[in-house]
Amino acid sequence: MRAAPTILHLDMDAFYASVEQASKPSLRGKAVIVGGLGPRGVVATASYEARRFGVHSAMPMAQARRLCPNGAYLIPRFSLYRSVSDVVMALLRELSPLVEPLSLDEAFVDLEAGHTAFDAESALETGKRLRAEILARTGLSASVGLAGSKMLAKVASEEAKPDGLLLIEPGTERALLAPMSVRTLPGVGPATGEHLRRAGITTVGELAEAGEDELVRMVGRSHGVGLYRMALGLDDRPVVAERDAKSVSVEDTFDVDLHDRVRIRIEVQRLADRCVQRLRASGHSGRTIVLKVRRYDFSTLTRSETLRGPTDDPAVVREAAARLLEAVDTTGGVRLLGVGVTGLADYTQEDLFAQSLAAEAAAARGAEAEARAATTEDGGDGGDGGDGGDSEGGRPGAPGGPAEAREGAGAAEGSGEPDPARERRWAAGSDVLHAVYGPGWVQGSGVGRVTVRFEQPGSPPGRVRTFRVEDPDLEPSDPLPLVGRTVPEG
DNA sequence: TCTGGGGTCCTCACCCTC
DNA sequence: TCTGGAGGGTGAGGACCC
Numbered sequence: 001m002r003a004a005p006t007i008l009h010l011d012m013d014a015f016y017a018s019v020e021q022a023s024k025p026s027l028r029g030k031a032v033i034v035g036g037l038g039p040r041g042v043v044a045t046a047s048y049e050a051r052r053f054g055v056h057s058a059m060p061m062a063q064a065r066r067l068c069p070n071g072a073y074l075i076p077r078f079s080l081y082r083s084v085s086d087v088v089m090a091l092l093r094e095l096s097p098l099v100e101p102l103s104l105d106e107a108f109v110d111l112e113a114g115h116t117a118f119d120a121e122s123a124l125e126t127g128k129r130l131r132a133e134i135l136a137r138t139g140l141s142a143s144v145g146l147a148g149s150k151m152l153a154k155v156a157s158e159e160a161k162p163d164g165l166l167l168i169e170p171g172t173e174r175a176l177l178a179p180m181s182v183r184t185l186p187g188v189g190p191a192t193g194e195h196l197r198r199a200g201i202t203t204v205g206e207l208a209e210a211g212e213d214e215l216v217r218m219v220g221r222s223h224g225v226g227l228y229r230m231a232l233g234l235d236d237r238p239v240v241a242e243r244d245a246k247s248v249s250v251e252d253t254f255d256v257d258l259h260d261r262v263r264i265r266i267e268v269q270r271l272a273d274r275c276v277q278r279l280r281a282s283g284h285s286g287r288t289i290v291l292k293v294r295r296y297d298f299s300t301l302t303r304s305e306t307l308r309g310p311t312d313d314p315a316v317v318r319e320a321a322a323r324l325l326e327a328v329d330t331t332g333g334v335r336l337l338g339v340g341v342t343g344l345a346d347y348t349q350e351d352l353f354a355q356s357l358a359a360e361a362a363a364a365r366g367a368e369a370e371a372r373a374a375t376t377e378d379g380g381d382g383g384d385g386g387d388g389g390d391s392e393g394g395r396p397g398a399p400g401g402p403a404e405a406r407e408g409a410g411a412a413e414g415s416g417e418p419d420p421a422r423e424r425r426w427a428a429g430s431d432v433l434h435a436v437y438g439p440g441w442v443q444g445s446g447v448g449r450v451t452v453r454f455e456q457p458g459s460p461p462g463r464v465r466t467f468r469v470e471d472p473d474l475e476p477s478d479p480l481p482l483v484g485r486t487v488p489e490g
Numbered sequence: 491t492c493t494g495g496g497g498t499c500c501t502c503a504c505c506c507t508c
Numbered sequence: 509t510c511t512g513g514a515g516g517g518t519g520a521g522g523a524c525c526c
Contacts, residue, residue, distance in 0.1 A: 035494080036495090060493055065491095220501070222499090223500075246497080247496090248497090253495085336495095338495090
């Protein structure tokens with residue numbers, strides 16, 4: 001029996017960049033690139049205008065600037081994107097109780113479960129209505145794919161982009177998929193794609209011809225079986241509305257590699273604290289602590305430790321992360337540090353006795369490992385240094401601080417900053433309010449000046465004015481809603 | 491001047507217990 | 509008593525996704 005095409009996949013077009021264009025009228029029709037602006041930043045989203053220059057997601061920002069030197073480069077404003085996403089997801093939930101968000105800008109909807117569609121005609125009608133509603137409520141365009149399965153609905157929305165709608169009729173899947181690249185299929189990334197290419201398989205049709213046994217031999221049991229089924233257009237994964245988080249983690253890439261062991265320890269402690277904050281905010285505790293280290297040469301390693309019971313105690317997570325760090329050689333430099341917690345539970349076990357036992361056991365293991373390392377490495381003691389001295393050396397915002405901290409809008413946070421660092425910072429793209437000129441956004445800043453464009457969603461493109469960075473009339477402000485506000489002429 | 495951040499899932503190695 | 513295999517827990521790494 002063929003499934004009716006009532007699985008809907010929604011994909012907002014170039015979401016972050018489109019939100020920025022909607023919120024900043026002067027950027028409409030221009031190349032807009034959203035991402036990390038530090039020396040190690042990458043592109044999160046590029047507007048379609050920027051894509052014409054070859055800029056795309058995950059590209060190093062430096063490369064994007066070479067390709068598109070006149071583009072507008074902005075840091076992401078997740079709180080704004082989240083608020084727009086909430087509006088879109090609410091519209092989807094009006095269609096069905098079975099909505100599976102994949103990210104802020106993407107979701108699956110089971111229309112049949114919501115009794116909003118039962119065949120191709122009603123599904124198409126629902127898709128059209130949804131796109132119109134999203135445009136009216138957010139001012140943004142979305143692409144919609146409709147098919148009998150999640151995989152095909154996603155392929156359909158991809159084909160429909162930008163600002164389109166496509167329904168894959170049951171029975172036409174194999175013919176449609178056959179000429180497409182294997183990379184179209186979910187789960188086929190650069191590594192698997194290259195693996196298949198070396199075996200002479202570049203299209204979905206060739207994948208189907210290869211047969212299940214051959215694919216299992218090439219990429220392993222689980223992946224091979226799944227790939228073969230998808231090549232035939234078969235996918236019976238249900239739309240799942242509620243998914244429990246399995247891990248919580250935070251990580252920072254540093255503008256400059258860290259070498260000082262004391263500084264590295266301090267950063268790990270900070271990350272552990274931030275991780276626990278996120279863990280608690282999500283109402284979880286966790287049992288396994290994971291330390292992630294990316295070294296100067298981009299090699300990445302993880303070290304983990306499983307406690308006797310779940311914890312959300314910052315001291316316990318800090319100590320575990322510190323123990324794990326002691327087992328890692330950081331000579332040569334560290335470009336990224338991360339701390340994560342997995343094995344999540346929705347309760348906290350205040351079993352301090354168990355935790356301390358685990359800590360003792362881990363410490364004993366650490367000592368053993370250290371002893372082993374000392375016998376196998378050539379004088380590699382990690383350059384510990386013990387007393388350290390400069391315990392304030394690792395402040396975010398200082399050279400080598402996390403890119404994210406350096407880009408923060410408004411005044412630099414943290415006590416003990418030297419005066420120059422207290423100077424107000426204005427991140428490109430952030431919203432401001434001027435006592436005289438009203439709402440606007442930061443177009444750029446430097447050498448004690450900040451340039452602001454005074455415009456807002458719904459207004460015509462505005463004028464640019466420059467101020468001293470410490471101008472008391474200028475304040476950071478919250479983003480304005482994209483639609484539904486009347487804007488006075490001016 | 492290469493390569494973010496926050497996730498999930500899978501595989502493999504190793505150890506331990508039965 | 510020794511050996512081998514199955515299976516679970518843990519740790520590490522890789523691939524992939526948005």
